[in-house]
Amino acid sequence: MALKFALYPGCAAKGATPELYQSTMAIIGRLGIEVVELGAASCCGAGVVTEAEPDVALALNARTFAQAESLGLDVMTICGTCQGVMGAANKRLKTEPGLLERINRLLAPEGITYRGTVQVKHLLWIVVREIGVRRLSELVKAPLRGLRIAPFYGCYILRPSWDLGFDDPENPTSLEQVIRALGGESVVYTGRTKCCGFPIILEKEAVAVAMAGANMQEAKEQGADCMVTPCPLCHMSLDIYQERAGRAVKTSLDLPILHLPQLLGLAMGIPSKELGVSRHLVPVDSIVRRIESPVRHS
Secondary structure (H helix, E strand, O other): OOEEEEEEOOOHHHOOOHHHHHHHHHHHHHHOEEEEEOOOOOOOOOOHHHHHOHHHHHHHHHHHHHHHHHHOOOEEEOOHHHHHHHHHHHHHHHHOOOHHHHHHHHHHHHOOOOOOOOOEEEHHHHHHHHHOHHHHHHOOOOOOOOOEEEEOOOOOOOOOHHHHOOOOOOOOOHHHHHHHHOOOEEOOOHHHHOOOOHHHOOOOHHHHHHHHHHHHHHHHHOOOOEEEEOOHHHHHHHHHOHHHHHHHOOOOOOOOEEEHHHHHHHHOOOOHHHOOHHHOOOOOHHHHHHHHOOOOOO
């Protein structure tokens, strides 16, 4: 029986990083996942709306949860930032006395009510906990043998841990489990749980790119061939700004950055053109050749 979710793609996967949406849609069938996309959902607020108008941010997310609830489905996210923001909002709505009632009053003019029955689950969570790494390994057609892959979690998918409770924020293992299941080798480095710098990129670009550069430089020094992240905002920081990040740390990085569903898709034998890797600013060709060369596609 297929797992079924209400898909919340978020803004980036339909805007700046459409290859994330493309690669997600390419892999979910093979993973045994069926989705109903929440086409009427709004932005999660990305933490910014929460700072300015906390109740508005909660109402935006409760509105999304209510749409999934009306379908009898949990929400599947493909953005680490959306997971963190929505997970924290959902926890507050479910646990703070009187909050859900207050937010539902804001939604009443739309005829919407959220009863608090939905969970928010990132694709990474679903793969590790609900599909399982053993089943994932059985789906591999192009093992990532010989590839040293640096996992980059970012901030939001792990924190705050008391709201999310999926992985250990200090010593997470979910991405490493996935990399091993796909036949790759996970690179150990301290930057895997640090901030990519994206939240301050518009205010303090020099600081932001230096943060991203330091994380990528450390990964390369530990032998990484590429990096994988479950967050499109991290992907933008690490891919789009990589040239500037390299200048900030005075080195040429040249480190391919893959979205999580792209890495899954390549290992499952899906042709790279179906996964949108050509959209990346830092070329992924060298990684694709190493993965796809042993595989013949019909």
